[in-house]
Amino acid sequence: MTALVSGCPSGLAPATPGAVTQDPSAFVTEVKGRRVLDLMIRGASCAGCIAKIETALMRLPGMQVARLNLSTGRIRAEWTGGLAATIIIEAIVKLGYGAAAVDPGQADGAISRSEKGLLLALTVAGIATAGVMLMSEALWFGTDLPAETRTQLHWLSASISIPATLFSGRTFFQSAWAAIRRSQLNMDVPISLALLMALALSLHATITDGAHTYFDASVMLLLFLLIGRYLDARLRRQAYAAANALAAMQTTSATRLGSRGLAEAVRASEIRPGDRLLIAAGERLPVNAQVVTGESEADLRLVTGEVEPARTFPGQTLYAGAVNLSAPIEVLALAPASQSLMADIARLLEAGEQKKSSYRRIADKAVAFYVPQVHVTAALGFVGWLIAGASLSHAAFVAVTVLIITCPCAIALAAPLVQIVAAGRLFREGAYLSSGDALERIATVTHVILDKTGTLTLGDPMLLQIGWTPDQLAAAAQLARASRHPFSRAIAQAAGPGPVANAVEEHSGSGVSGLVDGRAAMLGRAEFVGARGVDGSHLWFAIEGADPVMFRFEDRLRPDARAAVDQLRRMGLSVELLSGDSPERVGSAAATAGITDWRASATPQFKAQRLQELEAEGARVLMVGDGLNDAAALAMAHASLAPGGAVDVSRLASDCVFSGESLESVPRIVTIARKSRARIRENFAFAAVYNLVAIPIALLGWATPLVAAIAMSASSAIVTLNALRLATGGRRETGGAA
Amino acid sequence: MNVVIFMILGTVVLALVALAAFIWSLRSGQYDDPTGAAARVLLDNDRPE
Numbered sequence: 001m002t003a004l005v006s007g008c009p010s011g012l013a014p015a016t017p018g019a020v021t022q023d024p025s026a027f028v029t030e031v032k033g034r035r036v037l038d039l040m041i042r043g044a045s046c047a048g049c050i051a052k053i054e055t056a057l058m059r060l061p062g063m064q065v066a067r068l069n070l071s072t073g074r075i076r077a078e079w080t081g082g083l084a085a086t087i088i089i090e091a092i093v094k095l096g097y098g099a100a101a102v103d104p105g106q107a108d109g110a111i112s113r114s115e116k117g118l119l120l121a122l123t124v125a126g127i128a129t130a131g132v133m134l135m136s137e138a139l140w141f142g143t144d145l146p147a148e149t150r151t152q153l154h155w156l157s158a159s160i161s162i163p164a165t166l167f168s169g170r171t172f173f174q175s176a177w178a179a180i181r182r183s184q185l186n187m188d189v190p191i192s193l194a195l196l197m198a199l200a201l202s203l204h205a206t207i208t209d210g211a212h213t214y215f216d217a218s219v220m221l222l223l224f225l226l227i228g229r230y231l232d233a234r235l236r237r238q239a240y241a242a243a244n245a246l247a248a249m250q251t252t253s254a255t256r257l258g259s260r261g262l263a264e265a266v267r268a269s270e271i272r273p274g275d276r277l278l279i280a281a282g283e284r285l286p287v288n289a290q291v292v293t294g295e296s297e298a299d300l301r302l303v304t305g306e307v308e309p310a311r312t313f314p315g316q317t318l319y320a321g322a323v324n325l326s327a328p329i330e331v332l333a334l335a336p337a338s339q340s341l342m343a344d345i346a347r348l349l350e351a352g353e354q355k356k357s358s359y360r361r362i363a364d365k366a367v368a369f370y371v372p373q374v375h376v377t378a379a380l381g382f383v384g385w386l387i388a389g390a391s392l393s394h395a396a397f398v399a400v401t402v403l404i405i406t407c408p409c410a411i412a413l414a415a416p417l418v419q420i421v422a423a424g425r426l427f428r429e430g431a432y433l434s435s436g437d438a439l440e441r442i443a444t445v446t447h448v449i450l451d452k453t454g455t456l457t458l459g460d461p462m463l464l465q466i467g468w469t470p471d472q473l474a475a476a477a478q479l480a481r482a483s484r485h486p487f488s489r490a491i492a493q494a495a496g497p498g499p500v501a502n503a504v505e506e507h508s509g510s511g512v513s514g515l516v517d518g519r520a521a522m523l524g525r526a527e528f529v530g531a532r533g534v535d536g537s538h539l540w541f542a543i544e545g546a547d548p549v550m551f552r553f554e555d556r557l558r559p560d561a562r563a564a565v566d567q568l569r570r571m572g573l574s575v576e577l578l579s580g581d582s583p584e585r586v587g588s589a590a591a592t593a594g595i596t597d598w599r600a601s602a603t604p605q606f607k608a609q610r611l612q613e614l615e616a617e618g619a620r621v622l623m624v625g626d627g628l629n630d631a632a633a634l635a636m637a638h639a640s641l642a643p644g645g646a647v648d649v650s651r652l653a654s655d656c657v658f659s660g661e662s663l664e665s666v667p668r669i670v671t672i673a674r675k676s677r678a679r680i681r682e683n684f685a686f687a688a689v690y691n692l693v694a695i696p697i698a699l700l701g702w703a704t705p706l707v708a709a710i711a712m713s714a715s716s717a718i719v720t721l722n723a724l725r726l727a728t729g730g731r732r733e734t735g736g737a738a
Numbered sequence: 739m740n741v742v743i744f745m746i747l748g749t750v751v752l753a754l755v756a757l758a759a760f761i762w763s764l765r766s767g768q769y770d771d772p773t774g775a776a777a778r779v780l781l782d783n784d785r786p787e
Binding site for chain 1: 742743746749750753756757760761764769770771772773774777778779780781
């Protein structure tokens with residue numbers, strides 16, 4: 001019954017119709033006599049989806065286990081016998097979901113292990129806090145407590161909090177130690193120092209029957225900090241998995257021609273330089289390669305940004321990301337997929353490195369400002385009390401109180417919490433951040449440079465409604481359905497489903513011919529069908545006994561391109577269009593989107609150069625692009641965004657990847673980034689004010705453990721609540737600025 | 739007063755039991771798919787389709 005609906009039966013996610021584009025057999029592994037395949041599923045979001053997909057798979061012969069993990073969007077299928085892996089993907093695609101084979105990732109395992117470690121540390125700290133608090137209440141409020149009982153309670157607190165702190169605080173200690181060994185300071189240094197000093201001082205007080213211990217403060221501090229760390233790790237993993245899912249939908253396996261001419265399916269990652277690969281029509285090139293035999297056309301949209309397919313010929317070098325269109329070609333791999341990609345990234349990042357490393361995060365600035373100050377204050381307090389004639393232990397007590405109460409807590413949480421909340425909100429809206437400081441950089445941009453193909457536009461050509469009749473379209477569509485050329489696909493899409501012509505033949509680089517309703521027909525370039533005309537964004541269609549017709553195409557703008565551009569401008573940003581495509585097409589796209597400042601025929605070098613020009617003028621540029629030709633600019637820009645359909649290099653070089661058809665993601669991301677910057681500043685301002693009040697109290701020796709505990713939790717709570725303000729207030733604020 | 743000490747020791751033991759239970763749940767993969775676990779409650783597995 002449910003199988004009648006395509007995709008998610010609850011309508012929570014759009015159906016993802018798609019063809020099986022890759023042979024997953026290269027991803028199948030053998031475990032204990034069972035064959036195992038991990039698949040990334042797109043479009044599954046509810047219990048109905050689980051039932052639908054799992055039931056369909058369990059009906060396949062030999063299927064033993066099929067379990068969908070809704071959190072990661074992955075399904076693991078285990079089966080015995082000769083069931084072909086392609087059948088599994090086909091079964092899922094038939095239900096209206098997207099499916100792609102993935103490497104059973106070891107990286108994923110590592111991430112979840114560290115996350116589980118944090119969760120365990122968090123729980124231990126939580127239980128310890130509850131336990132110590134139980135005794136602290138008696139200590140704080142039991143003014144008539146005999147000294148003997150007090151010491152007993154102190155010992156109990158010590159026996160809980162010392163092991164708990166040592167166990168749960170490892171993350172901080174390790175990171176602080178690593179920083180010190182590089183003779184640097186990070187936030188974990190004062191945190192570790194405060195934790196360890198508090199424990200040492202409290203232990204000393206316990207042994208000497210002292211009145212005040214800070215066991216409660218130390219575990220509570222740890223608890224707050226670990227909550228922040230855990231949420232951060234979880235969000236990072238989710239963003240990583242989501243970005244991975246986008247990537248998995250694009251990765252291809254390839255057909256390798258073996259020594260005896262045998263074809264075998266291999267993972268893109270297994271391709272070595274010198275391998276001969278067979279690229280069928282419609283397949284994406286997984287590595288940089290040289291054409292050996294076969295003439296065809298290649299869609300270089302992702303590589304150069306040009307909409308029009310280019311002819312390919314033997315001897316030509318093609319870059320990874322090009323899509324072969326009309327005829328199968330044989331190519332020689334020039335570099336392994338990982339290496340060519342890694343090399344590209346390394347080169348790009350080297351270019352961009354200077355830019356990004358010169359950026360200092362607000363939090364780092366705060367640490368550099370705060371750490372020495374607090375430590376000097378603590379030292380001055382120690383010396384001051386000694387001079388005033390206090391005992392050594394009392395002077396030490398005051399110094400440690402300063403360290404604890406100036407609370408690394410509020411300062412340590414101020415920036416990360418805001419970033420976690422902002423990244424979580426972006427995540428829900430389909431944008432995946434690569435790092436926390438990306439938000440800070442996006443918040444400060446003054447210019448936006450947009451790429452045209454695939455960024456301002458959707459990247460798929462669309463048929464213009466002029467110059468043809470519906471009958472001609474229907475006839476042409478019969479031929480178009482047999483071709484993978486983007487223009488043909490646009491015709492087929494405009495005509496809807498229907499019959500395919502007989503005796504269809506592809507003439508590589510020219511067009512297709514065949515029999516439509518018994519009459520000879522041709523669809524392709526002007527000279528191919530015998531028409532007079534220049535080549536451009538159009539196809540000619542000729543049928544026996546009639547004059548040739550021209551179909552014109554246009555790369556469609558994203559539906560809200562104009563609104564997004566207007567909004568960016570209202571936010572005080574100058575918008576510029578920079579494209580590798582021809583001036584007329586860029587000009588018309590710019591006019592439609594309302595962009596006055598545009599440059600066409602831009603090479604990757606020119607894009608990078610234009611960036612430098614702007615930055616020399618003092619502008620901070622947000623680059624938005626998807627192609628290989630944008631990657632250098634993406635890496636160099638102050639901040640960068642890439643749409644989900646971008647090539648791997650561009651996705652990796654950018655700070656944030658957004659999915660979906662809407663370009664309004666760009667102003668929305670900038671808005672959220674600006675807000676999070678404001679929240680971070682507020683938090684630091686608050687922490688500064690808090691410290692101005694807390695330090696004198698601590699220096700005067702008035703800070704009892706009760707005061708410390710209240711001050712610490714209150715300041716952390718305020719910082720957290722301020723950060724949470726980002727999570728609410730949806731589109732009303734971002735979209736409703738009009 | 740000693741009775742308080744016993745009470746506290748009892749609490750500590752209980753807390754340790756809770757911690758052990760948590761570690762077990764973590765190890766047995768109960769936090770691997772929170773979204774899926776929430777959704778699976780709705781599935782009607784008793785009736786064959």
